[in-house]
Amino acid sequence: MKEVKMVVTDMDGTLLNSLHEVSSRFFDVYKQLKQRGILFVAASGRPYYSIVEKLHPIKDDIIVIAENGGLIIENKEVLFSNIINVEKLQELYNLVTNIKDTYPIFCTKNRAYIVRASDDLIETISEYYSVYTIIDSFEDIKDHVIKIALYNSTNSETQIFPYVKHLSPELNVVVSGNHWVDISEAITNKGHAITILQKQYNIKHSETMAFGDYNNDLELLKCAKYSYAMANAHPNVKTIANFETKSNNEFGVELILENLISESS
Template sequence: MNRFFISLNLNSIFDIYNMKDVKMVVTDMDGTLLNSNHEVSSKFFTLFKNLKQKNIQFVAASGRPYYSIVEKLQSIKEDIIIVAENGGLVIKAEEVLLSNTLHTKRLKALYNTVTSIADTYPIFCTQNQAFILRAPDELVKTFSEYYSNYTIINTFEEITDDIIKIALYHTSNSEAHIFPFVKHLKPELNVVVSGNHWVDISEAITNKGNALTFLQHQLNITPAETMVFGDYNNDLEMLKRAKYSYAMKNAHPDVKLVAKFETSTNDNNGVELVLEQLIAESGKH
C-alpha cells in the first residue's frame, strides 16, 4: 500500500515529495477541519494568513450547505472558494461558479423512496435553505448545526426551490440502515455515505471530485499542485484528484485505502499539522 503516516516526529517523510509545488489546498469540514465540537481552530486562521501570503488557494469542500460553511469561515469567506453540498454548489466571493440541481422529473419518485425508509429523516437541500420533513424537535436541533436556514414541511409540495441534494439522517448508523435501501439508485444518481448518520443523494455528476476538477481547470492548477484532506466516503473522488491526499486518523477505512498519506485526528489539528509543513516547505528556495 503506497500510503505514508505523519507525526510531529516524522517530518522526514515529506522529503518524498516536493511540497513547494502546492498551489491549492482543499479540505473537508466535519471530521476533518472541524473538531468534534464543530469548531475551526484559531491555529487554522493563523495558518490561512500564511497560505494567502504565499498565493495558495484555499477551498472548503463539504456536504454542508453554503451558508453553513460561511458561518464557520466567516472571517475569510471573501478569500476562499466554497464547495458545498458535496460538489453540488461552488461559490467564490458570492459568485456561483457551478450549480447542479436534481432533475425535477425524478423528485417525486425520490421523495416516495426516501420517506419509506424506517427511522430515517430526509432533508431537502437548496442553495439558500433546507426543507426538513416532519422531524422531532430534538432532531431539528441536531440538524440546525448543519442547516441553520431551514423550513419544516409536511408535504413535498411545500418545497419551493430547486433541490441540490437530499440528505438522509439515521439516529444510529446510516451505512447499515439507510444505504441498503437507496444504493439501487446508483449509478443514475450519486448515493454516498457521508457520515456515521448521513447518506446523501444528488445527480450522478455531483461529487467533490468533479467540483475539484472544475476548479483545477478554472484556476490552471494540476492534481500535482493540489493538496486534499478528507475523512468520509463523500471525499473519495476529490482525494483521487490530488497528488497530496490525506486521510484523517479518524477517517473511514475506505478513505484510508485511497489517500496516499494519513495525518492526525480532527481533534488533534491533523490538517494544521500538514499545513505547517507545507508553509515551511513553500518558504524554501
C-alpha cells in the same frame, strides 16, 4: 510540497473538531497560505450558508464547494450548480420519506426543507442546516433541490444505505457520515467540483493538496497528489489517500499546512 498551489479540505471530521469548531490555529495558518498565493477551498457536504458561518473571518477570500460538489461559490458568485432533475424528485420524495427512522432533508442553495421531525432532531440537524423550513408534503418544496440528505440516529450504512443504493449509478448515493447518506445527480461529487476549479485556475493534480475523512471525500482525494486521510477516517479513505495525518481533534490539517508553509518559505 513546494509545488502546491491549491489546498482543499473537508469540514466535518477533518477541519472541524468533534465540537464542530474551526481552530484559531487554522486561521493563523490560512493567513500564511494567502500570503504565498495558495488557493484555499472548503469542500463539504454542508450547505453554503453553514460553511461560510464556520469560516466567517475568511469567507470572502476562499472558494466554497457545498453540498458534496453540487454548488461552487467564490465571493458570492455561483461558479457551478447542479440540481436534481425535477421529474425524479417526486419519486425520490416518495421513496425516502418511507424509510423507517430516517429523516430526509431537501437541500437548496439558501435553505433546507426538513420533513416532519421532532424538536430534538431539529436541534441536531440545525448544526448543519441552520436555515430551514419544516414541510409536510412534496408541494412545500419551493426551490431547486441540489441534494437530498438522509439522517438516521443509529447508523447510516446499515439503516439507510441498503434502501437507496439501487439508485446508483443513475444518481450519486454516498454514505457521508455515521448518520448520513446523501443523494444527488450522478456527476455531483467533490472530485468533479475540484476538477472544474483545477481547469479554471490551471492547477495540476501534482499542485493540489486535499484532506478528507469519509466516503464523500474519495473522489476529492483522487484529484490531489498530496491527499491526506485523517487518523479518524473511514477505512475506504485511508485506502485511497496517499498519506495520513493526525485526527481532526489533534490538528491534523493544521500540522500538514504548517509543514507546507515551512517548505515553501
